[in-house]
Amino acid sequence: MVVPVVLLLLSLAGVGIALTLPDLSALLILAGPCAIGAAILVLWAAWPNVAPPDPVWIVVDGSNVMYWKDNAPRLETVQEVLLRLKALGFSPGVVFDANAGYLLTGRYMHHEPFSRLLDLPEDRVMVVSKGTVADMVVLAAARDLGARIVSNDRYRDWAEQHPEIADPGRIVRGGYREGALWLDLDRAA
16 A cells, blocks of 8 residues: 555656646656556555455255145246345255256256256256266265255255254255245254
């Protein structure tokens, strides 16, 4: 902050000299732009550096959530859950089983088309490979990110390897009541 202030003072002194002494008026060509530039540097240095807050990650078990409405696979259900999570300040990511595209559209879908349909960056959507258990990927992602999981799956088969799923609020349950989405986000993680 000291250097921009010194530059500003020197530049302003040069502008003052150029305006008061006619023989040195050419100095204004140099001192004027320097004063403007130094003023910008002073303002920039004085501006508070506020870093964006760290994202609050949440992992959505897409293959579970897509069945929440009428017990039928629907991409709209996942879309609605993502919109609600974003509105609540979460940064969601979604994991799908390999067969999710077939269930939803009748064809295989990788992360790219899902990311477009869900309005998420590609690096926040994962379709696991055929033969890979999506539950393990959901649990590993949540552990790595220190995130909660949106699912009605209790992950009992994985409780020994992932004891953190027993923490209150770690798994956010949800569904539809009278046509309206509800998410159990009242419990702390």
